[in-house]
Amino acid sequence: MGLIVQKFGGTSVGSVDHIQNVANRVIAEKNNGNDIVVVVSAMGKTTDQLVGMAKELSTAPSKREMDMLLSTGEQVTISLLTIALNAKGYEATSFTGWQAGIKTESVHGDARITDIDTKPVSQELKKGRIVIVAGFQGLSETGQITTLGRGGSDTTAVALAAVLKADKCDIYTDVTGVFTTDPRYVKNARKLPSISYDEMLELANLGAGVLHPRAVEFAKNYNVKLEVRSSMEREEGTIIEEVAEMEENLVVRGVAFEDDITRVSVLGIKDPLISLSSIFSLLAKEHINVDIIIQSITDDKSSSLSFSIKNQDLTETVKILEKNREALSYDQIEWESQLAKISIVGSGMISNPGVAAEMFNVLAANNIVVKMVSTSEIKVSAVIDQAHMLNAAQALHQTFDLAGDLVKN
Amino acid sequence: MGLIVQKFGGTSVGSVDHIQNVANRVIAEKNNGNDIVVVVSAMGKTTDQLVGMAKELSTAPSKREMDMLLSTGEQVTISLLTIALNAKGYEATSFTGWQAGIKTESVHGDARITDIDTKPVSQELKKGRIVIVAGFQGLSETGQITTLGRGGSDTTAVALAAVLKADKCDIYTDVTGVFTTDPRYVKNARKLPSISYDEMLELANLGAGVLHPRAVEFAKNYNVKLEVRSSMEREEGTIIEEVAEMEENLVVRGVAFEDDITRVSVLGIKDPLISLSSIFSLLAKEHINVDIIIQSITDDKSSSLSFSIKNQDLTETVKILEKNREALSYDQIEWESQLAKISIVGSGMISNPGVAAEMFNVLAANNIVVKMVSTSEIKVSAVIDQAHMLNAAQALHQTFDLAGDLVKN
Structure with missing residues (x-):
């Protein structure tokens, strides 16, 4: 009632x-x-x-x-x-x-x-x-x-x-709920009985695609209890609420991945202070979503910058950068496509340092080179070659005890 | 402008x-x-x-x-x-x-x-x-x-x-305008340069189908000048306004016709006063459109009634009449389908008596039996066998000088 x-x-x-x-x-x-x-x-x-x-x-x-x-x-x-x-x-x-x-x-x-x-x-x-x-x-x-x-x-x-x-x-x-990873590609992916708003938010933003991040944010702000479930199957779905039941005490709750990523590098920027904000304003104006951003000061006089975008935005991005070459005062631009982003998510990470390290170890053990990294309190993302994406997802899913036959031990 | x-x-x-x-x-x-x-x-x-x-x-x-x-x-x-x-x-x-x-x-x-x-x-x-x-x-x-x-x-x-x-x-x-009759069926049908609201209203109600009668009524009430014209051809259409130009002095402006008509007769009605209004209320409630109505007192004690409907409404009409046989106090009902209505329209009729007579002469000369008649100030309609409809339309169109090659004499 x-x-x-x-x-x-x-x-x-x-x-x-x-x-x-x-x-x-x-x-x-x-x-x-x-x-x-x-x-x-x-x-x-x-x-x-x-x-x-x-x-x-x-x-x-x-x-x-x-x-x-x-x-x-x-x-x-x-x-x-x-x-x-x-x-x-x-x-x-x-x-x-x-x-x-x-x-x-x-x-x-x-x-x-x-x-x-x-x-x-x-x-x-x-x-x-x-x-x-x-x-x-x-x-x-x-x-x-x-x-x-x-x-x-x-x-x-x-x-x-x-x-x-x-x-x-x-x-x-x-789909019947939120899974530890995409069940279409990773064996033993398991449906989560519950998950917190923040975890869902990271998963939603990371391309898990079940629920739009804006809706999750709204639910978090107004404390609306959500259930993601199937319209065809009668089984129970995944509950999303403030404090998800931690029955399994898992540090990592899910592995998300997304292909068609391109890394763009802008090299030899003379005036980093002005250029950085200008670059992202120009891209935002054309509705190009920039995800991971890495800046490195190479010497006293110039710096370089890398950021990741969707493949489909590459042509437009290059056009914008070249059109504004003078104002942005850089030497050259480079890019690398055919990349993927792989991420682990879980609110348990906050109190468990070393999770990121474990992730990099697993990737290294599988000979997968990490090209960019981004972290939040409950998430670690790595950009890798697209060809290794599913291998990486399988390995991480296994390492963090997410597989169906490993839980409830 | x-x-x-x-x-x-x-x-x-x-x-x-x-x-x-x-x-x-x-x-x-x-x-x-x-x-x-x-x-x-x-x-x-x-x-x-x-x-x-x-x-x-x-x-x-x-x-x-x-x-x-x-x-x-x-x-x-x-x-x-x-x-x-x-x-x-x-x-x-x-x-x-x-x-x-x-x-x-x-x-x-x-x-x-x-x-x-x-x-x-x-x-x-x-x-x-x-x-x-x-x-x-x-x-x-x-x-x-x-x-x-x-x-x-x-x-x-x-x-x-x-x-x-x-x-x-x-x-x-x-279509490119309002015609003297339906050009798909009658040779020499001619586009009218202009026509009055009342004439258009009669033609619209008579199934000419170009313009909905409600819209014409609205235009007449608010004196809106209309033009019916083709969306594909560039030629001028037909102007509809209060006083159409009478350049040709034609008494009859158009011949309209409509098939799939059924005549229903209710015979031996004991209490005409009550029955008549009841019958048409009952039919109206079911959205059955009754067109021509003819009542005849056959003797002191009972009367009979004929009315025309669309073929498609016959089953429902008979059902309603039979369901209410007692309340309506009639002896029996009969019907005849496969009929058509043919009409001549023109505001010139008001000042030209004898137009109806001429119409009946033409029909008689073509051996067409008239089964029901209805008149208004600017219209005469006759219900005839559907098989004769197009012959009748041709003959009337010719008789009243509407054919394309006869005008401007």
């Missing part, structure tokens, strides 16, 4: 049959005596199709119009799901983002939620109805339809759970 | 290529120095696809949810058209129905426009922008998305033209 927010992504609502399945999942939770708010994404390939049409008409469609266009995707899903629930004998009401009182910044394509008026949803819940809300979208102060950018539906669900003081927010996906 | 509202229907915006074409038409009018408001429908088959999905989920989907679902169709078109205009270097802004200030009754599926707040559209026009508005949709007092029912986009366009005091409302369709 409580209030549960459920979120179903694009794959889960990809067809009329899938929508029937989602309706059954919603009804099961309703029949448990809970009030239910459901947040849905656009059906499967809808967004791609809409983007495709826009691209046929313009190489650079206006962001306002893209929001207008893409927000129709979730609107189709909310009405179809509501129709399915009605047909199964359950009262339900659909809401677009603006109807659900979701207010955002006046930004298109990547707006943040600023406020939610809970009245529209609460009123329907009081009448005993299931409420279906379009994810990913909101309304700006000036009355424009906005979208929340990648992972937007996750954020909508968590934000609604926060303001409605829901007991839980269930994120339904195509 | 003025304000023009343009409306493009589903076929005109049926593909990305078609939308490019529409953008060019809009730009041509903008380059003439006009302010432009464009009203668009959903792309081609979109509505059918959405209805199809809803029908898979429910045999009787809620009307509120159908409005939620179908209103996405026009929202896709407005953004794509705006993107196309931007790509061609023209500033444009899209508006959903609710953003454009279009307020309706709290009815789903067939709402009427109650009011339009002109501010949002006017503000954009003042900035020199082309405004693109989603047809067919509005917002109810309680904040629900509503749709206007059949011909809804025509109505949106005319209503906007009325409140914005537009100089003209151009309705772009897949």
